Amino acid sequence: MGDYDMVVVGGGSAGLTAARIAGRLGARTLLVERDRLGGDCLWTGCVPSKALLHAAADVHAARRVGAYGLASRDGPVELRSVMAQVHRAIAVVAPHDSAEALRPLGVEVKHGAAYFTGPRSLTVNGTAIGFRYALLATGSIPTLPPVPGLNEAEPLTSHTVWDLEDLPERLVVMGGGPTGCELAQAFARLGSRVTIVEAVDRLLPREEPGVSRLLRQRLEDEGIAVLTGFTAERVSGGAVHGAGRELPFDRLLVTTGSASSSGGLGLADAGVVLGKRGHVRVDSRLRTTNHRVYAAGDITRQSASTHLAGAQAAVAVVDALLGVRRRIEYLAVPVVTFTDPEVARVGLTEAQARTQYGNRVRVRELDHGLVDRAVADGRTDGFTRLVLGPRGRIVGATVVAPRAGETIAHLATAVRLHWTPSRYAATIHPYPTYADGPWNAALAEVYDQIASPRMHRITGALLGVRRQVRR
Numbered sequence: 370m371g372d373y374d375m376v377v378v379g380g381g382s383a384g385l386t387a388a389r390i391a392g393r394l395g396a397r398t399l400l401v402e403r404d405r406l407g408g409d410c411l412w413t414g415c416v417p418s419k420a421l422l423h424a425a426a427d428v429h430a431a432r433r434v435g436a437y438g439l440a441s442r443d444g445p446v447e448l449r450s451v452m453a454q455v456h457r458a459i460a461v462v463a464p465h466d467s468a469e470a471l472r473p474l475g476v477e478v479k480h481g482a483a484y485f486t487g488p489r490s491l492t493v494n495g496t497a498i499g500f501r502y503a504l505l506a507t508g509s510i511p512t513l514p515p516v517p518g519l520n521e522a523e524p525l526t527s528h529t530v531w532d533l534e535d536l537p538e539r540l541v542v543m544g545g546g547p548t549g550c551e552l553a554q555a556f557a558r559l560g561s562r563v564t565i566v567e568a569v570d571r572l573l574p575r576e577e578p579g580v581s582r583l584l585r586q587r588l589e590d591e592g593i594a595v596l597t598g599f600t601a602e603r604v605s606g607g608a609v610h611g612a613g614r615e616l617p618f619d620r621l622l623v624t625t626g627s628a629s630s631s632g633g634l635g636l637a638d639a640g641v642v643l644g645k646r647g648h649v650r651v652d653s654r655l656r657t658t659n660h661r662v663y664a665a666g667d668i669t670r671q672s673a674s675t676h677l678a679g680a681q682a683a684v685a686v687v688d689a690l691l692g693v694r695r696r697i698e699y700l701a702v703p704v705v706t707f708t709d710p711e712v713a714r715v716g717l718t719e720a721q722a723r724t725q726y727g728n729r730v731r732v733r734e735l736d737h738g739l740v741d742r743a744v745a746d747g748r749t750d751g752f753t754r755l756v757l758g759p760r761g762r763i764v765g766a767t768v769v770a771p772r773a774g775e776t777i778a779h780l781a782t783a784v785r786l787h788w789t790p791s792r793y794a795a796t797i798h799p800y801p802t803y804a805d806g807p808w809n810a811a812l813a814e815v816y817d818q819i820a821s822p823r824m825h826r827i828t829g830a831l832l833g834v835r836r837q838v839r840r
């Protein structure tokens with residue numbers, strides 16, 4: 370049995386990477402996609418959101434040129450023109466993810482919904498297909514919270530917001546996670562009056578509390594109303610009601626989370642067991658309970674980003690086809706929220722580190738008022754935070770700054786390789802950049818060590834010896 374060595378179900382971030390690798394390895398590879406190749410990231414996630422944020426940043430800059438004696442621009446933008454830019458970006462990337470681009474790599478593509486009929490078989494459009502291995506990569510879909518009246522208000526989600534043609538005058542964003550914060554800031558900069566409501570007591574609750582405070586301040590400074598600890602009780606009469614307040618909107622955008630796309634795949638027949646939240650359960654090798662079927666990406670709930678989805682897919686395919694085992698170091702996977710300033714983190718927050726290591730944890734924080742590039746740009750609204758664990762190793766880091774998403778990459782190496790600040794600081798960083806934030810934070814730790822009584826004794830002794838040397 371086995372028409373194919375590898376059948377990949379879902380052609381998004383995880384599935385495309387898996388299919389490309391399997392094809393390159395020479396495996397008989399089939400990729401099944403029911404909708405559009407490219408998945409969430411290309412059509413409704415990373416690419417459109419970053420294009421929208423870029424347009425919004427341009428508009429934001431244009432509104433402030435009055436400071437340089439130019440006529441500044443007020444008022445709302447023409448959303449159609451902005452969305453045209455968004456769709457242009459998608460159109461540039463889409464060919465890379467197409468069936469034509471996959472064919473030379475030896476990947477066959479079938480359009481249709483896959484349905485498992487047994488542990489090593491599935492059907493697509495009524496055609497029976499056997500496989501040696503399969504990879505589930507069907508991603509996730511946005512969900513709506515159970516708020517009375519919400520459905521009837523026809524809320525936008527991250528799947529539908531890209532079809533908007535007119536800028537909503539009043540936009541209420543429900544959910545202050547990465548999606549909600551990015552889109553709230555973008556729409557506010559484009560000219561909408563935005564209110565963001567978050568159920569827990571702060572925005573971006575997975576981040577360091579200082580991040581939530583700084584981002585809230587920034588969003589409020591840009592005119593966004595931020596309501597935290599807000600429970601929406603109902604939606605009616607064009608308004609969200611809750612906490613004794615009424616929040617009128619022209620459009621409502623719901624960004625309160627997502628659920629794995631694991632339904633309608635016949636997974637029970639394949640012997641694939643789901644977790645409580647509908648996600649596919651995988652072991653450390655990304656194998657489901659049917660060891661012939663692997664899973665990667667959002668469907669596992671162990672990933673919520675394109676880079677990790679791709680890394681999981683690569684590990685799974687190589688494990689299945691070649692029997693070569695590699696581990697993903699989840700702790701060293703960076704996560705970025707592309708607000709302005711960007712919020713980038715790798716590894717543990719201070720609270721997580723304290724739970725794990727108790728009082729062996731120390732924190733080294735550097736305000737970006739001390740980073741010359743931030744001063745030059747007038748962007749001192751940021752900080753770097755290094756979380757140091759046992760033996761002073763960097764177990765976590767947060768950077769809040771423009772381009773923090775780029776700065777975090779070197780810190781991800783530090784966490785992955787268990788570097789100390791001194792090891793990190795040994796790499797010379799270019800001046801003046803935002804990377805000076807982490808570098809100076811690490812250097813401050815090194816200077817403190819040099820100033821310790823023990824080091825002073827050593828340096829004092831060395832200086833004394835050197836003074837005796839006659840040239």
Ligand SMILES: Cc1cc2nc3c(=O)[nH]c(=O)nc-3n(C[C@H](O)[C@H](O)[C@H](O)COP(=O)(O)OP(=O)(O)OC[C@H]3O[C@@H](n4cnc5c(N)ncnc54)[C@H](O)[C@@H]3O)c2cc1C
Nearest residue numbers: 379381382383403408409410414483508666667673674675
């Ligand atoms: C607004 C927003 C912004 C984001 N920004 C970023 C970012 O900047 N950086 C980042 O790293 N991540 C970002 N993400 C997250 C990222 O988009 C996802 O983590 C990633 O796309 C998940 O990849 P995946 O392969 O698991 O699923 P997807 O990319 O969603 O792919 C799943 C594919 O499976 C197909 N499918 C589903 N069911 C079936 C079936 N039965 N048969 C066949 N095919 C099927 C779907 O049509 C889809 O094409 C963002 C997400 C959102 C919502």
Ligand SMILES: NC(=O)c1ccc[n+]([C@@H]2O[C@H](COP(=O)([O-])OP(=O)(O)OC[C@H]3O[C@@H](n4cnc5c(N)ncnc54)[C@H](O)[C@@H]3O)[C@@H](O)[C@H]2O)c1
Nearest residue numbers: 514544545546547548549566567568625626673705706707
């Ligand atoms: N830049 C990126 O890499 C990027 C961007 C967007 C999303 N993503 C990923 O996609 C995943 C989903 O992100 P998301 O922001 O859509 O979801 P999320 O689950 O991360 O955040 C949802 C937020 O909504 C809040 N919430 C839940 N119910 C609510 C309610 N009834 N009223 C008000 N608030 C409520 C939650 O407390 C939470 O803060 C995340 O894991 C994220 O990392 C990544």
